[in-house]
Amino acid sequence: MFIDEYVSAVLPIRGKILLVDDQVVNIKILHQLLNDDYDIHMARDGVQAIDMCKKIQPDIILLDIEMPTLSGFDVCERLKADPLTQDVVIIFVTGHFDEEKEVKGFQLGAVDFIHKPINPVITKARIKNQFTLKCQSDLLRKIALLDGLTGVANRRKFEESYPQSWLYCVRAKQPISIIMLDIDYFKRYNDHYGHSQGDTCLRSVAQAISSRVNRPYDLVARFGGEEFICVLPDTDYDGALFVTQQIVDSIIALKIPHQGSDVMAFVTISAGLASVNPSQDMDLQTLVETADKQLYRAKENGRNRVEAINMDSIL
């Protein structure tokens, strides 16, 4: 995904709000007030609220404190402890002003308090402010994990998401594959055509790789200068080998002229692939190092090619 698409993808047109209150009348009042500007979801108790929060991933929760079984504080604590829901913005709604309770609410991670009976103007303004802040911080976070030049993920994003993909595959008993890619004779390309054209070349190559590696959990990241890495969870050796060969072929198909290349008159790429059925006692760095060694072999063996290894067959 590229930066413009990213920006429009992370800036929702309408925010999602979850209203949680054990009194129907309170939900009704807030629903009427906010329904024109937000998508509204509702829950009548704490358990339902936590369930819905995981399912619909709201931007903001308006959370009643005084509820039977699970109080608003309990709900807040659980949401903040779960990685899946920890980023939701929580605003407490309470029947009476109590300084001690407000202190506790902020300590638990809430961002604001609204007092009943609801004042429509104040309530709307507070929610709008919090929604704007949430959109901005979501956007900044996403941009911080993008490579500014090519629009694919950056190395930091790879470092953050690879361990999660690995863990997922260990738990789900699924294979995982890593592809390391390096543009052939890229230094010569820059020397011959200049850095500005070098940047354009990097962008085209990144786009071609992304178009081949595009399932929701796949990741393409710029690893270094002209080096890219792909993480393919849930993908076995045969599947990954097919994708890797497609990437190598798609770079030739771009037909970007490259006078300085010893391979052919166009830009080409070398690829190293490693696949494994991961287990708890394996080091996740080994897979990356193995893919990197395969990339090195691809360079040694003439470039513009795939070298691959299925680690299950050697372990």
Ligand SMILES: [Mg+2]
């Ligand atoms: Mg209540």
